[in-house]
Every structure is written in structure tokens, then in C-alpha cells.
Amino acid sequence: MTTTLEPKAGETAAPETEELHTWTGKTRQWLIKVLPSDKLLPEGQPSYVASWIYVFGMGAIASLVYIIISGVILSLNGPAWYHVSALGHFVNSTHLWSVELFFIFMVVHLWGKYWMAAWRGGRVLTWITGVVSFAVSIVAGFTGYLLQTNFDSQWIAFQAKDALNAVGIGAWFNVANLGQIFMWHIVLLPLAVAVIVALHVVLIRVHGVVPPIDAAETDAQLTETAAAHTEGGAR
Amino acid sequence: MSKEPASMTWRKKDDIASRPWKGRKREYDLFKELTVGVVVVGLLVIGFAATFGSPDEPSITLKAWAVAAPADFVTTATAELGGTSATATYGAPYNSTAGAGQSIGPISLSGLSGVQIPINTSVDLVTGPLSLQANPPSELAQWNSASADQQAAWVTAYSDALTAAYPPDTIAAETTFDTTKVATGDYGPVPALTTGLLTMAQAGALDGAIQNEGGFFNLDYTKSILFLGDGTYFVGIANGAHLTGDQWGMMNETGNYPGQSWLWLFSFWYQVPVIGGAANADILVVGIMLVLTVLLALVPFIPGLRTIPRWIPLHKLVWKDYYSKR
DSSP: OOOOOOOOOOOOOOTTTOOOOSHEEEEHHHHHHOHHHHHHSSSSETTOOSSSSGGGHHHHHHHHHHHHHHHHHHHHHHHTTTHHHHHOOOOHHHHHHHHHHHHHHHHHHHHOOOOOOTTTTHHHHHHHHHHHHHHHHHHHHHHHHTTTOOOHEEEEEEEEEEEHTTTTTTTOOTBBBBHHHHHHIIIIIIHHHHHHHHHHHHHHHHOSOOOTTTTTTTTTHHOOGGGOBOOOOOO | OOOOOOOOOOOOOOOOOTTTOOOOOOEEEHHHHHHHHHHHHHHHHHHHHHHHHOOOOOOOOOOHHHOOOHHHHHHHHHHHHHHOOOTTOTTTOOOOOOOOOBBBTTTTTTTTSSSOOOOHHHHIIIIHHHHHHHSSTTTTHHHHSOOOHHHHHHHHHHHHOOOOOOOSGGGGGOOOOGGGSSOOOOOHHHHHHHHHHHHHHHHHHOOOOOOOGOOSSSSSSSSHHHHHHHHSSHHHHHHHTTTSGGGGGGGGGGSSSSOOOGGGHHHHHHHSHHHTTTTEEEEEEEHHHHHHHHHHHHHHGSTTTTTTTHHSSHHHHTTHHHHHTT
């Protein structure tokens, strides 16, 4: 059965409080409720978001931007390009160092969130998606080392096959098969990292940044109204 | 009255951690932070790349191996021909070898895939490539028509003679292969076939011959890499570069580069003698790391582990500013 949704005379758009009947409408209503625009892109943060530890998550995302850009350039030119081109070697170097920075930032971010017990208050999925993105990134980094098409990748392939064969996945994750590893490295694993990181970021926006462990209802920063004490200037 | 300790639970309830923050706020521009982050990280990436570059040690070819360490090549080729090499007896996914896979007690996953990447070392690495030559060695016919027992007897005798002439611990350093150093004996066609393969490899014809077994388009280097790994030359180079498993090699790379330092814990278990020295070391280490990764993901659910941040209050440093204005 189809429901006519034409507005009656004198009516404008239906208010979001209206009961919606379509899957699309219900989904939109749920999305707006869970993540309203001011929550998705806020102009402020709670006063306790004032530490250098908060920059490492963003640092990891910024590194991921360079990993993707340099990776796209490398893959468009083929895995052997960087052996014969000075520009290719430089792009390969930026790929390597953006990966190194990505992991440094991510590890500091992870430890920071552990010591902040950032899973509190219904934020457990944010923690889990963070750990999963770390684990998937490790596999993605590993496949990159296999794609170097040099002695390092030959040796890593020879050495790593045993662990993968021991768990029975060596045939489909064959470290000595450049075609398979290329597909894992430039398609499946980056897609997985991007999706999980995006979900992680959305969850942070949905739940907000976790308050201090010892925050109490009697704290001056809670008892006084937000509007009256908005502190100016980004950190 | 003693203060109630802060809750470390992941559960959503009616507390400060669960409710939207209603207290003081500060201006915080996410897009500005992202832009600054991208610029700063970009400068770091370009700076590191321009200063340190990246490693690129050329790959080892079968030709390079045959030229640099011919005795090691011939010894390995003999084992491949006779089906006694590590690859020939590896088991799944390369071939069927009873009891070859690793297991933890009754749990054995290695054989689940079956033989998905079939490798017959005798044919794929030795007799097959030899038969592709314009003038294949006549000894091929003698080998192919011999019984399995006869083939095994020739190979065993020749392997023993090679080991006596070229001890395994120094064979990779031998830059020549002198047939007169090997004691005479009944080796059938084995010396001719393996020396023929050496000549073929030294000319550079073996790399392509093995690779072309997969057809014109072939991205699978499994056979060539396993062949290299069965010898001592390839492993010796890795050993010299501190890349082997007992040298934390899993997280190292060639040159003075940080490598995959995030694999330190994976690599660590191989340094523990009771694990690294076990016949099923790989499945043990993979199992440990899988369990630890799951535990890390589930920290919020584990009493004790989730409470450590309260017992060791590093959070006081993170939120120093907030706590000072309470």
C-alpha cells in the first residue's frame, strides 16, 4: 500500500516529530535524533577537552590522508615503478613515513584512551572500533611490506607464510602471490580501514568526548551554565 | 564520609559520563584542527621522506643465487629433485604430507585448505624447467623411467656425498661448485640433472622457466620464493640483515629503518625459547596474538583491566586543567 504524502493546503514541510511510515523516513528520523548536525559538526567541546593527547587521533587521520594519496599514486604507476624512478622512490618514501607516523599517532591515541578509560558511559563500541581499526591497519601495513617487490618482500613472504599456513589461510592470503596481496593491500584492507575509521569517528561524534574519570556533579564546571562560561579560542 | 570511587563501567547509566555534557564548553574548531593536522603531518612526512628516504634492496634471483653460491644451489636442487626439501615435505597448502601441519593439541587448522597451491618440487623446480631447454639433458629419460625407490637411493647417496664435500654451515660461502670434490658413487642421473639446472640458472634461464609455469600472466612467486628459502644462501642474507625470526626479524626491515615496530609483541613470542623453539611455534604465536587482540578489544568488559586507569591515575595529567578548576 502506498501512502500519499502530499502536504495539505497551507501546510509546509512535515515536522520531524511526525510519525513516519517509510523505511527511508524512519531512518532519516533516527539519524537526525542520534546525530543532529550540531553534534556532527560542533563549534565547541566540553571544557575538559584541553590536552595535547587529543591531537593524536586527528594526527592519525591526517597521516591516513597521506597514506591514501601516496598509495594511489604508487598503485597507478605499478609496484615496480619506484625502483626505476626518483620521483617514484620519493613517493614510496612518503608512503612509508606516513605509515610510520600513522602507527605512532594511533598507538599514542590508543594508550591515551586507555588511561582515560574512554569506553565509559556507553562508549564501548567506540573503543572496539578503535582496536579493530588498529588490528586491520597492522594487516594492511604488513601487505604493504609484501608489495615492495624487493628483497625485503621476498624474505617477509618466505618467513610469514608459516604463520598463515598454520592457521589454514595461506592459500587465500598467499604472501608470495603478488596479485593476491596487491588486491588485499589496495582494495580490501584500505576499504576496511576507511570504513572502520569512519564508523569510529561517527561514534565519537554521537557519544561525545568522555568526561574526566573524577568528574563530579559538584564540579564548578558542571554547576555553572555552559553559555555563561564558554571559553574562547581553540586549543 | 568516604567518596564513592569513579565508575569504570562501559554501561550507559544516569551519570556524567553517559549524559550529554551540560557544563562549560570551549571553542573548538574540528575542521581547523584537521587542516592544521594535515599541514603539520604533511611537513613531517615530506621531511622524513626527503631526509631518510626508504629502503630498496634488490630482490634475489635464482640466477644470483646460482652464481654466488653454486654448491648450495646444487645441494638444494638435489633435495627438490628427490622430494626431501622443506617445501617438498611442507604439507598443505603445497602438497600432502602426513603429519606435516602445525597444531595445538587436537586443533589443527593447517590442513583445512587442502592442497590449494600444488607444488611438486621434483617436476616444478627441476625436471620441468630442464625439459624446456633446446637440448634437454638425456639423463631426464633415465630419471623419469626409474622407480621411486631407485630415485630415492640416488638422491640420498648424492645428498650425503654433497654434505660431506660441502658442510651445510659453510656451503653458502662456497663460490664455486667443484664436482671433483664430491666422492664418486652410484648417483644415477642426479649429478647431471642438478648440474644442468645450475648451468641453466647461472645463465638466467631458470627464473623465467619456473615463473612461466603459471602461464604468460603470472603474479604468483610461490615456487621461486620457496625454492630460494630451501637453500642456505637466501636465509644467510636475511640473517646478515637481522631479519630472521630469532633476531626479531618480523618487525625489522633492511637498512636502518624502523620497519614494522608495531609487530614487536608478535615478534617477542618467537624470542621466548619455549615458544620460539617449539615445532608448532607459528600456531602458538598466532593463537596468543589473536587472544590478546580480542582481550584488548574487550578491555571495557574485563574487571581489573578496566580499573587500572583509576588505580594508576595518569588521567590526572590529561585532565590537569579541568581538575585544577573544579
